[in-house]
Amino acid sequence: MIRYIAALWLTLLAATAQAEIDIQEVTSPGGIDAWLVQEESIPFVAIEILIDGGASLDLPGKRGATNLMMALLEEGSGDLGARAFQEAREALAASYGFDAYDDSVSISAVFLSENRDEAVALLRQALTEPRFDQSALDRVRGQVLSIIRGEAQDPNDIAGTAFDKAAFGDHPYGTSINGTAESVTALTRDDMIAAHRNALVKSRVHVGAAGDISAEELGALIDTLLGDLPEDGPPRPDSVDVALDGSTTVIPFDTPQSVALFGHEGIDRDDEDFFAAYLLNEILGGRGVESRLMREVREKRGLTYGIYTHLVPKDLAALYLGQVASANSTIAQAIEVVRDEWAKLAENGVTAEELQQAKTYLTGAYPLRFDGNAEIAGILVGMQRQGLPADYVVNRNAMVEAVTLEEVNRVASELLDPEGLHFVVVGQPEGLENTDQ
Amino acid sequence: MRLLAAVFACFAVAATAEEVTTYQLDNGMDVVVIEDHRAPVVVHMLWYRAGSADEPVGSSGVAHFLEHLLFKGTDTVESGEFQRVVAENGGSDNAFTSFDYTGYFQRIAADRLPLMMQYEADRMTNLVLTEEDIVTERGVILEERNQRTENSPGALAREQMRAAQYLNHRYGVPIIGWKHEMEELDMEDALSFYDLYYSPNNAILVVAGDVEPAEVLALAEEHYGPIPAEPNLPERIRSQEPPQIAERRLIFEDSRVAQPYLTRSYLAPERDPGAQEEAAALTYLAELLGGSPFTSALGIALQFDSTTAVYSSAYYDGLNLDDGTFGLTVVPAEGVTLQEAEDKMDTAITAFLDAGIDPERMEALRTQLKASEIYARDDVGGLARRYGAALTSGLTVEDVQAWPEILQAVTAEDVLAVAERVLDRDRSVTGWVVPNREVLQ
Incomplete structure (x- = not known):
C-alpha cells in the first residue's frame, strides 16, 4: 500500500x-x-x-x-x-x-x-x-x-x-x-x-x-x-577547514596555454546568506558573457575564451572556485585582472542595476530548467538531498527577489577575500612567481 | 509567401510522432516548425548553409570568427545587447560553427519569440564592426584554439588525421582554422563572408516548442520576410577527393600524451537526399564493430577474448554535405605495443566480415534505434538540431522523416556489403599517437 x-x-x-x-x-x-x-x-x-x-x-x-x-x-x-x-x-x-x-x-x-x-x-x-x-x-x-x-x-x-x-x-x-x-x-x-x-x-x-x-x-x-539494501552505513568523515593561504602555486608544464584555478573558502548551502552569495557569484563570474570577469578578461581584453566562478558547497566544506586559461604570455595579466575585480567587488559591492539584472535572469531562467524527464528527476533528487521542501519550486523565485542590495554587499565584503585568493597555475606562465612555500 | 508543404510527420515507428510544419518565404528562407506543447518554452534557431568548408582559401577560421562577431552591434543594437536581452528574459543563447553550417539559437519563454526574431533578423543584415572588435575577438578565438586544440595532444592529432584524410577537400582544414591564418583574419575577411552568405535564401529557421505554426510563419514573414535574397549566392561546389590509391600513415609525437593509442579513418559516403541507405548501413556497422564495449566485435575481441585494449570504439556520422569518415580508435592495454594492437584490430575486422552478422545483434540494434526515437521526443532542442543539421547538409525534411524507417530496414547483408566497400586499407589513414619515439621500439 x-x-x-x-x-x-x-x-x-x-x-x-x-x-x-x-x-x-x-x-x-x-x-x-x-x-x-x-x-x-x-x-x-x-x-x-x-x-x-x-x-x-x-x-x-x-x-x-x-x-x-x-x-x-x-x-x-x-x-x-x-x-x-x-x-x-x-x-x-x-x-x-x-x-x-x-x-x-x-x-x-x-x-x-x-x-x-x-x-x-x-x-x-x-x-x-x-x-x-x-x-x-x-x-x-x-x-x-x-x-x-x-x-x-x-x-x-x-x-x-x-x-x-x-x-x-x-x-x-x-x-x-x-x-x-x-x-x-x-x-x-x-x-x-x-x-x-x-x-x-x-x-x-x-x-x-x-x-x-x-x-x-x-x-x-x-x-x-x-528494499533489500542494508539499512545504514558507516559514519561519514568530519567536516574540514579550507586551508588555503592566498599564495600562488606554479606547476611547470610544457604547454602553450596556462590553466589557472583559483579560490578560497565558500559558503554552505544552508547558510541564510546563500541566496545573496549566489546572486553575488552570478554577477562576478557565474553568468557567462554578462559577468564582470567575462567582460573584463574576455570582452575588453581578449585574454581568454572563458572565465567562470562557482560556489561549491560540499557536505563537509564549502569552496568558492574559479578558473581561467590564457596563453603563457598573458596569464599573469589575466590573474591580475581577477585579483583587481575580486578586491573591487569586496570593497564597493555591486550596483542596484547589476543586482536587478541578475535577479531577472535567475528568476526567468528557473522555470526553463524543468526541461525533460531526466532533468526533472535530477532536480527533484537534488532538492531532497539539500533538504529543501517540495514547495521550494514555487517559493524559490520569491526568495531570490527578497535579497536586498545591502545583503549582497555585506556578503561581498564578508565572503570575498582578495588576500586569501589562492591560485594554482599549470603551464609556463611568464612573469608569475611561485609564492607557495 | 509560398506554402510548400505542411507535413504531419507520423513515423511507422511505434508511438513516435513529432508535429512538423515547413514553409518557404518569398525571399527563399526555409522555415521549420516543430510543436511540443509540454512546457511554455521555445527554441529559436537560425542556421546558415555556410561553414568552414565554404571559406575562401587562406582564410581558414573566418566562418567561426564571424560567428563570434555576430554578438557585436548593428546599426540599431549595441554590442552585447542581444545577449543581455536574452538573459534579462531568463533565456539562454549560443552559437556554433561546423564544416557545413553556422547556427545561432536562443531558448526562452515562448511568448518572447517575436523579440528573438527581431534581433536575429537584424543581425542577419545590419552588422556593424569596429577595428577594436576585430582585434579583441581575434584574441578570444586564438585563446579558444589554445584551449581546445593547442593544449590538447588528442585534438592536435585529430587535426593531423583529418588533414591526411582529405587531400583536396576543405574538410581537411580545421573548423577553428589554422593558427597562422587565424592570426591574419581581418575586418574584410569577416565582412565579405558575411555579405555573401548571411542571406535569407541561404538560411533555415527552425522554431521548436510551445508554438503554433501559423503564428511562427506570420512572425517570420514580419521579421525575416523584408530582407532581400542574395542574388550572387554561389552553388556549394567544393573540390572533391580524388580516388585514394595509397594507404596513409602518420605518427604524432607529443610529450603530453599520457596513453599511446591508435586511430584509423576511412573515407565514407554521407547521407544523400533520397539515398540514405548506405549511410544507414554504416550507422549499424559502427555499432556492430565498436559501439558498446560489451557487445561489439572490437570490444569483445580486444577487451574480453584478449586483454589487448583498455578502450576501443568505432565512429560514423553521416551528416555532411560531402564524403565523411568512418573511424576506429584503440587504446592498448599496458604492455601491448601499437603494432600488436593494430594487428589485433585488423584481425578482428576480418573475422567480423568473414563470420557474418548474428541476427540477434541486428534485432537488438533495431530495437535500440526504435527506442531512441521515443527518448528523442523528450528533447525538442535535439529535434530542432536534427532538422537544422540535415537541411544545411543537403538533405530535405522528407529525408529527415524517412531516416528512422530507413534505419529499421537495414539488413545484415547491407551492412556487410558497405563494410566491404568502406573498410579498405588503401582508402584509410592510420595514426599512432605517442609521447615519444622510444615507445615504438
Whole structure:
C-alpha cells in the first residue's frame, strides 16, 4: 500500500514563463521517500537516485574503491556475466548510469513503459547482486589506471589535484576519488564488497522520478529496487577547514596555454546568506558573457575564451572556485585582472542595476530548467538531498527577489577575500612567481 | 509567401510522432516548425548553409570568427545587447560553427519569440564592426584554439588525421582554422563572408516548442520576410577527393600524451537526399564493430577474448554535405605495443566480415534505434538540431522523416556489403599517437 502524503499542484510563476510542476511526494510501502512528476505524453520514465556518503567513505588505504565499485555495477550480476548483462539491457533499450562523487553515489535509469518491469528487475539485480568477477575487476581497473595516467598529463587535472591537496590535505576531499595508481592496483574483490556494503544503504537514499508512471507504481518500483539494501552505513568523515593561504602555486608544464584555478573558502548551502552569495557569484563570474570577469578578461581584453566562478558547497566544506586559461604570455595579466575585480567587488559591492539584472535572469531562467524527464528527476533528487521542501519550486523565485542590495554587499565584503585568493597555475606562465612555500 | 508543404510527420515507428510544419518565404528562407506543447518554452534557431568548408582559401577560421562577431552591434543594437536581452528574459543563447553550417539559437519563454526574431533578423543584415572588435575577438578565438586544440595532444592529432584524410577537400582544414591564418583574419575577411552568405535564401529557421505554426510563419514573414535574397549566392561546389590509391600513415609525437593509442579513418559516403541507405548501413556497422564495449566485435575481441585494449570504439556520422569518415580508435592495454594492437584490430575486422552478422545483434540494434526515437521526443532542442543539421547538409525534411524507417530496414547483408566497400586499407589513414619515439621500439 502506498502511504500517499501529498500531491501538490505547484504552479511556478515567473516574469516570463509559467510552468506547472506537479510534484507528488510518495512514500513506498517499505518506507522509502520519493518525489515524482508524472508526465504521460511520452512512454518512458527517468529515475534518479542519490545515496549520501560516496567516495568519502573509502576506507583507509583503499582510495578509489567506491569509484571502482560503482563502475563494476554494470559489469555483471546474479547469473549474468558482464556481456550477458549488457545484452539483456540492450534488448530492453534501457539505459543505466552508475557514478561516484565526493559526497554521494548516483544511479540513473531511463526505461520504456512497455518493458518497465523487466528493466527494473535487471537494475535491481545490478544494485543488490553484483558479481564483482575478478576478470571484470581487472579489466575496469585497467581503464581506471589509464584515466589516472591521463590526469597526470592534463593541465586542468594537474591544477585540480594540486588545488584540492592544498585546500583539504589528508581529508578525503584532498585526493581524487579515482585513487592513485598504487591504491587502485592493490584493490581486491573483498574491497569491492566492502565498498558496496558501505555506499548503497537505505537510510541515505533520495529518489526523484519523472515520466510515464503513477505514484503507486513508483512506490512498488522503489521497494523492488532498493528494499533489500542494508539499512545504514558507516559514519561519514568530519567536516574540514579550507586551508588555503592566498599564495600562488606554479606547476611547470610544457604547454602553450596556462590553466589557472583559483579560490578560497565558500559558503554552505544552508547558510541564510546563500541566496545573496549566489546572486553575488552570478554577477562576478557565474553568468557567462554578462559577468564582470567575462567582460573584463574576455570582452575588453581578449585574454581568454572563458572565465567562470562557482560556489561549491560540499557536505563537509564549502569552496568558492574559479578558473581561467590564457596563453603563457598573458596569464599573469589575466590573474591580475581577477585579483583587481575580486578586491573591487569586496570593497564597493555591486550596483542596484547589476543586482536587478541578475535577479531577472535567475528568476526567468528557473522555470526553463524543468526541461525533460531526466532533468526533472535530477532536480527533484537534488532538492531532497539539500533538504529543501517540495514547495521550494514555487517559493524559490520569491526568495531570490527578497535579497536586498545591502545583503549582497555585506556578503561581498564578508565572503570575498582578495588576500586569501589562492591560485594554482599549470603551464609556463611568464612573469608569475611561485609564492607557495 | 509560398506554402510548400505542411507535413504531419507520423513515423511507422511505434508511438513516435513529432508535429512538423515547413514553409518557404518569398525571399527563399526555409522555415521549420516543430510543436511540443509540454512546457511554455521555445527554441529559436537560425542556421546558415555556410561553414568552414565554404571559406575562401587562406582564410581558414573566418566562418567561426564571424560567428563570434555576430554578438557585436548593428546599426540599431549595441554590442552585447542581444545577449543581455536574452538573459534579462531568463533565456539562454549560443552559437556554433561546423564544416557545413553556422547556427545561432536562443531558448526562452515562448511568448518572447517575436523579440528573438527581431534581433536575429537584424543581425542577419545590419552588422556593424569596429577595428577594436576585430582585434579583441581575434584574441578570444586564438585563446579558444589554445584551449581546445593547442593544449590538447588528442585534438592536435585529430587535426593531423583529418588533414591526411582529405587531400583536396576543405574538410581537411580545421573548423577553428589554422593558427597562422587565424592570426591574419581581418575586418574584410569577416565582412565579405558575411555579405555573401548571411542571406535569407541561404538560411533555415527552425522554431521548436510551445508554438503554433501559423503564428511562427506570420512572425517570420514580419521579421525575416523584408530582407532581400542574395542574388550572387554561389552553388556549394567544393573540390572533391580524388580516388585514394595509397594507404596513409602518420605518427604524432607529443610529450603530453599520457596513453599511446591508435586511430584509423576511412573515407565514407554521407547521407544523400533520397539515398540514405548506405549511410544507414554504416550507422549499424559502427555499432556492430565498436559501439558498446560489451557487445561489439572490437570490444569483445580486444577487451574480453584478449586483454589487448583498455578502450576501443568505432565512429560514423553521416551528416555532411560531402564524403565523411568512418573511424576506429584503440587504446592498448599496458604492455601491448601499437603494432600488436593494430594487428589485433585488423584481425578482428576480418573475422567480423568473414563470420557474418548474428541476427540477434541486428534485432537488438533495431530495437535500440526504435527506442531512441521515443527518448528523442523528450528533447525538442535535439529535434530542432536534427532538422537544422540535415537541411544545411543537403538533405530535405522528407529525408529527415524517412531516416528512422530507413534505419529499421537495414539488413545484415547491407551492412556487410558497405563494410566491404568502406573498410579498405588503401582508402584509410592510420595514426599512432605517442609521447615519444622510444615507445615504438
